[in-house]
Amino acid sequence: MTWWLLTFSRGGPAVYLSHLDTARAVQRTFARAGVPIALSQGMRPKPRLSLPLPLPVGAAGCEELAVVEVPPDLPGPAGALRELRAAAPPGLIPAAVIVVGEQHPRPQALEARYTCVLEGDAGAVQAAVERYATEVSVVRERVSPKGRRTLDLKDYVVHAAAEAVPGGARLSFSIRHRDDGAARPQELIDLIATWAEVDPVMRGLKRRRIIWKGLPPGPSLGAERSVSR
Amino acid sequence: MNAHAPGSLDSCSEGWVRDEVARLLARVTRPGRYTGGEFNLRLKPGASPRIVLSYPDVYEIGISNPGLQILYAHLNDATPAAAERAYCPWPDMAALMRAHDVPLWTLEAMQPVAGCDLWGFTLPHELTYTNVLEMLDLAGLPLHAAERGEGCPIVLGGGPAVADPWPLAPFFDAFFIGEVEHRLDEIVDALAVPSRAARLRALAGVPGMWLPGVSERPARRQVFTAFSSTPPVLRPVVPVLEAVHDRAIVEVMRGCTAGCRFCQVGMWYRPVRERPVDLVVEAAERLLGETGCDEVSLLSLSSCDYSGIGEALTRIRALRPGVRVSLPSLRIDSAAESLGSFAADQRGSVTLAPEAGTQELRDAINKGVDDAQFEEAVRATFAGGFTGLKLYFMIGLPGETDADVAGIARMTGTAARLAKDIARGRARLSVAVSSYVPKAHTPFQLEPFAGAAVLRRRQRLLRAALPRGVRVSFHDVAASQVEATLARGGPGSHRLVEEAWRRGARFDGWSEHFRPEIWEAAAAATGIELGTADLHGDETLPWESAVDAGVTRSFLADERARGRRGELTGDCRDGRCAPCGVCGGGVEMDVLP
Numbered sequence: 069m070t071w072w073l074l075t076f077s078r079g080g081p082a083v084y085l086s087h088l089d090t091a092r093a094v095q096r097t098f099a100r101a102g103v104p105i106a107l108s109q110g111m112r113p114k115p116r117l118s119l120p121l122p123l124p125v126g127a128a129g130c131e132e133l134a135v136v137e138v139p140p141d142l143p144g145p146a147g148a149l150r151e152l153r154a155a156a157p158p159g160l161i162p163a164a165v166i167v168v169g170e171q172h173p174r175p176q177a178l179e180a181r182y183t184c185v186l187e188g189d190a191g192a193v194q195a196a197v198e199r200y201a202t203e204v205s206v207v208r209e210r211v212s213p214k215g216r217r218t219l220d221l222k223d224y225v226v227h228a229a230a231e232a233v234p235g236g237a238r239l240s241f242s243i244r245h246r247d248d249g250a251a252r253p254q255e256l257i258d259l260i261a262t263w264a265e266v267d268p269v270m271r272g273l274k275r276r277r278i279i280w281k282g283l284p285p286g287p288s289l290g291a292e293r294s295v296s297r
Numbered sequence: 298m299n300a301h302a303p304g305s306l307d308s309c310s311e312g313w314v315r316d317e318v319a320r321l322l323a324r325v326t327r328p329g330r331y332t333g334g335e336f337n338l339r340l341k342p343g344a345s346p347r348i349v350l351s352y353p354d355v356y357e358i359g360i361s362n363p364g365l366q367i368l369y370a371h372l373n374d375a376t377p378a379a380a381e382r383a384y385c386p387w388p389d390m391a392a393l394m395r396a397h398d399v400p401l402w403t404l405e406a407m408q409p410v411a412g413c414d415l416w417g418f419t420l421p422h423e424l425t426y427t428n429v430l431e432m433l434d435l436a437g438l439p440l441h442a443a444e445r446g447e448g449c450p451i452v453l454g455g456g457p458a459v460a461d462p463w464p465l466a467p468f469f470d471a472f473f474i475g476e477v478e479h480r481l482d483e484i485v486d487a488l489a490v491p492s493r494a495a496r497l498r499a500l501a502g503v504p505g506m507w508l509p510g511v512s513e514r515p516a517r518r519q520v521f522t523a524f525s526s527t528p529p530v531l532r533p534v535v536p537v538l539e540a541v542h543d544r545a546i547v548e549v550m551r552g553c554t555a556g557c558r559f560c561q562v563g564m565w566y567r568p569v570r571e572r573p574v575d576l577v578v579e580a581a582e583r584l585l586g587e588t589g590c591d592e593v594s595l596l597s598l599s600s601c602d603y604s605g606i607g608e609a610l611t612r613i614r615a616l617r618p619g620v621r622v623s624l625p626s627l628r629i630d631s632a633a634e635s636l637g638s639f640a641a642d643q644r645g646s647v648t649l650a651p652e653a654g655t656q657e658l659r660d661a662i663n664k665g666v667d668d669a670q671f672e673e674a675v676r677a678t679f680a681g682g683f684t685g686l687k688l689y690f691m692i693g694l695p696g697e698t699d700a701d702v703a704g705i706a707r708m709t710g711t712a713a714r715l716a717k718d719i720a721r722g723r724a725r726l727s728v729a730v731s732s733y734v735p736k737a738h739t740p741f742q743l744e745p746f747a748g749a750a751v752l753r754r755r756q757r758l759l760r761a762a763l764p765r766g767v768r769v770s771f772h773d774v775a776a777s778q779v780e781a782t783l784a785r786g787g788p789g790s791h792r793l794v795e796e797a798w799r800r801g802a803r804f805d806g807w808s809e810h811f812r813p814e815i816w817e818a819a820a821a822a823t824g825i826e827l828g829t830a831d832l833h834g835d836e837t838l839p840w841e842s843a844v845d846a847g848v849t850r851s852f853l854a855d856e857r858a859r860g861r862r863g864e865l866t867g868d869c870r871d872g873r874c875a876p877c878g879v880c881g882g883g884v885e886m887d888v889l890p
Contacts, residue, residue: 081314081334084322085537089329093537099589100336107619126323155589157537158334269323271316 069106069116071168072145073175073283074134074152078123080159087122093160094119094134100155103148106137121177121245124253127273131163133280135173168284175280177245181227182253184239184273188266190232193239196263197230200256208255221259224251228260236266314407317399325390329538330356333382333404336535337587339369340405344379346414346488348372349403349450351383353418353428354806359384361542363596364419364456366533367478374532376485381405381413382534385428386435388803388810394435401436410436414488414496416450418469420458423783424776424806426465430798433468440795442470442509447493451500453484457565461737461840464786464794466509470497474505474844475519476551476566478527507843515845520879524551524570525887529580535588542594544623545584549577549609550597554869554886555628557652558663558860559694561736562598564848567879568886569870574605574612581613585620592621600624601635602870604889626650629666632674636681646685646725647678653694654704660863661696663856668708675712679719686712686726692755693733693747693777696861702755705730706762713764727768730759732777735830736784737840738848740856746781746828749774775813776805778828782820785830787839792823849878 078090085093095115098105107113116137123129142148145165152162186193200206206221228241239260243250253273261268314322314332322328350368352359359365365382372380381403386394394401400409410416416436418429430440433452439445442452454465455473462472473480480503487499501508507516521527529548536543552569553562581593593613597603601624613622627635629649636647651671653659659666678686690705709728716724732752735744747755752774763769779797783790796819797805804810820827832838841850852875859866867873870888880886 081329081332082537084328084332084334086327086329089538092539096336096535096537096589099591100586102586125328155336157336158338269320271319271323 069137070140070142070170071173072136072138073166073168073173074136075163075166076129076132076134076156077161077163078127078129078132078159079161082157082159083126083128086125087119090123090160091117091119091134093157094136097152097156097160097162098136101148101151103142103151104139106139120175121180121278123275124273127182127253127275129275131278132275133175133278135175137172140170171284173282173284175282177250177278178281179226179242179244179279180275181242181277182240182273182275184253184257185233185236185271186230186239186257186261186264186266187236187269187271189264190230190237192264193237193260193266194230194232196260197228197239199263200225200228200260206259208259210252210255219249219251221251221256225256228256230260317397318402318407321390321393321397321399324393326387327356327538330384330387331390331402331404333407335360335404335537336589337532338405338534339373339380341373341379342406344377346378346485347412348378348380348415348417348485348488349383349410349413350380351385351410351416351418351432353385353420353425353432354804355387356384357536357538357540360534360536360538361540362419362421363530363546363548366530366546368417368419368481369534370530370532371478371481372485376482378485378488379405383410383432383436385425385432385804391431391435391803401432411438411450413450415453415484417453417455419456420454420465421456422458422806423464423780424811425458426783426794427798427802427805429465429468430795431803441467443467445470445493449493451488451493451496453500457562460561460565460844460846461783461785462507462509462843463788463839464783464790466788466843467791468795469509471500471506471508472516472843473503473519474507474516474846476521476524477505477519478521479523480505480519509843512843515841515843517845518565518847520568520847520884521551522570522883522885522887525572528576529572531580531583532587533584535590543590544592544594545581545588545590546594546596547577547580547584548572548596549600549605550603552886553598553602554875555599555602556663556856556866556868556875558661558740558856559652559691559733559736561739564738564740564853564877565846566598567848567877568884569602570887571604571889573889574608577605577609578612578616581609582616585616591619592623594623594625596625599626599628601626601628601631602868606635627674629674630670633677636674636677636683645683646687647683648687648689649674649678650689651708652689652691653697654690654701654706654708657863658694658697658701658704660865661860662694663860663866665865668711671708672711672715675715676719679716679724684720684724686716686724688712688726688728690728690730691733692730692759693752695733695735695741695744697747697755699755699758702759703762705759706764709767710764713767725768726766727770728763729770730756731772732774734777734781734784737838738844738846738853740853740860742785742838742853743832743857746778746830748828749778752777773808773811773813775816776808776811779805779813779816782825782827782829785832785838785840787830790825793819793825796823847877847879847884849876852877 105115230237451470454469505519552566800815
């Protein structure tokens with residue numbers, strides 16, 4: 069078997085898909101394109117496909133990554149990429165296929181850079197971001213079906229900045245991915261919105277760049293060198 | 298052309314959706330319900346007329362409806378019209394839409410529904426009726442057709458629930474009665490005239506159309522006689538969100554003449570028409586490519602009765618490795634044979650529907666299955682390695698006694714014993730028990746609804762008698778009572794629907810949303826007694842004044858009498874015509890040689 073990396077962007081109506089729905093859309097795109105995906109062993113075989121870094125519902129992704137195992141005798145990736153592009157749903161656009169080889173790649177995200185727009189008083193948002201920069205610790209509690217967890221946003225969210233745009237402020241920030249997890253973009257957005265007293269709804273959230281480790285050597289995955297090794 | 302064709306969108310760009318909608322999407326559960334973006338979605342900018350198709354339930358249910366897929370594909374691919382879709386917003390979205398004054402939009406163009414020329418609803422069952430009003434209101438349209446003026450779309454109802462259109466009559470401009478495939482071109486042509494009144498006049502001339510307050514005689518149910526020679530939908534819209542059904546669908550047969558006396562669709566979709574196996578297999582092959590699914594469902598009311606079932610199963614499985622084929626229903630009398638044709642790697646669970654617990658009652662409803670056939674089917678299920686068995690029963694059938702309910706427990710006990718003996722405890726057994734609701738245009742259309750008290754008592758009786766370890770689910774009796782009221786409602790019954798909606802009834806088919814106290818209050822306010830039908834013996838029945846289903850009243854009365862005598866009526870496809878009145882005038886049974 070052979071492992072491929074597929075880079076793709078997620079935008080338009082596809083931004084409202086969950087992680088599982090996005091994975092299903094990628095898998096179905098392969099099926100529609102006639103590019104087979106290898107199946108796992110066992111009673112209920114599953115396609116060997118994973119998206120190593122989930123993208124939040126509502127967020128666009130400019131360069132996302134899928135790890136896919138395919139049969140070794142497939143023709144070259146250039147033709148497959150054409151078929152995948154033709155078969156993809158609106159908003160999900162395959163960008164590149166990179167043949168990795170027989171070794172299972174296990175890419176790990178180190179850092180991801182985001183932007184979004186907060187509507188309201190840009191000055192207040194900028195002040196909230198400045199306050200965040202000066203705080204030593206910003207502890208937040210996360211409640212999920214798995215239970216409660218406290219995390220210090222300062223351990224994860226770096227390079228936060230805000231600039232005024234028509235109707236509000238563009239917030240940009242990076243999230244570090246550590247062995248113990250990562251902060252969620254919404255957690256920082258909620259914090260800044262609360263401090264700035266603006267609507268916490270994230271609009272136009274985009275993941276612009278991801279820094280990876282664990283990718284095999286090879287050609288750059290993106291035109292902007294947004295994937296690094 | 299393909300909407301949002303890959304490559305046509307800068308995927309990191311904004312602007313494909315209006316800001317006012319984007320703000321709502323950021324706040325609701327499962328926003329993908331409202332944004333389209335599916336595989337095979339069509340967009341025809343500038344096309345005219347603009348038609349919106351709706352299913353009055355949440356997206357995940359509505360996208361799985363094959364009827365809407367037929368209309369969508371035909372209108373977009375074979376007429377000048379642009380067909381778009383809208384489903385019923387979930388309550389969280391509905392609340393936001395009202396709070397922010399954002400009207401209901403379509404998934405294709407993301408534009409307000411109210412701006413279309415024609416808004417067609419597929420009406421599946423009575424518990425979706427309040428959702429119709431919810432959608433009309435969210436679109437910003439007057440609820441009552443009489444209050445709509447120039448510039449408002451024509452609201453058209455269709456689907457199986459229009460067998461009795463009265464509970465919704467004032468809310469619709471028109472209803473189409475029966476199968477519409479061969480009338481779509483005429484409907485599109487009728488929209489070519491400029492004024493609303495002229496369009497309604499033109500629509501009134503389309504066979505099968507019934508306009509409340511305008512039509513002077515009932516509309517004859519339309520039968521799509523070219524079904525057998527017409528390919529099924531080959532390029533369906535495929536959801537990206539997880540839907541209730543995720544498989545490629547090939548409708549192999551329409552109609553069922555098994556003659557179950559309680560079954561409305563069995564009477565409604567007569568006569569039987571079958572597609573040739575070649576057409577079915579070619580469609581399956583094309584659909585596997587278009588949908589990316591690895592499962593093909595051979596759809597019909599009773600797929601085991603499809604004459605080409607064996608050949609179709611074999612040939613579709615041979616199309617490519619790993620293709621699974623599913624049948625939505627199995628007949629108990631042929632289940633053992635059917636189960637053997639499933640591949641070993643797709644032996645999940647099996648559903649069997651004995652419907653009633655004793656031979657006497659099964660004969661009365663014309664479900665000619667005996668205990669030995671049932672036992673053989675259960676034995677074949679577990680011996681074949683299937684891991685689950687679900688049994689469907691009804692309570693509240695005409696003539697039912699406590700002994701019949703005890704019979705359900707006895708049959709379940711038989712299945713549980715066989716599960717233990719054959720599957721050695723590795724198989725799951727579950728029982729679903731629904732409450733029988735008498736429906737229009739069936740032999741039991743004049744039978745009374747059993748009533749809430751009787752149904753609840755029998756549910757308790759059954760629950761106590763069922764063997765341990767069996768999972769059992771019952772229909773909500775209060776919801777069945779509402780369904781029974783609306784299934785045979787006459788003129789004026791719309792007041793109950795409207796009152797319940799005004800008091801907050803929505804998604805009544807969802808147990809977590811159904812609120813019986815609302816319906817009780819609405820019934821008290823309107824003076825309509827829940828669970829009753831306003832019937833007067835031999836007078837014209839309310840639904841007969843709107844709908845001529847083709848099945849004659851004398852046939853239905855005769856079948857009712859035969860049911861009371863416990864006499865079975867054979868399937869006319871076996872060579873003995875039960876003169877139901879449907880065939881003739883170009884409408885004939887069309888089965889494979």
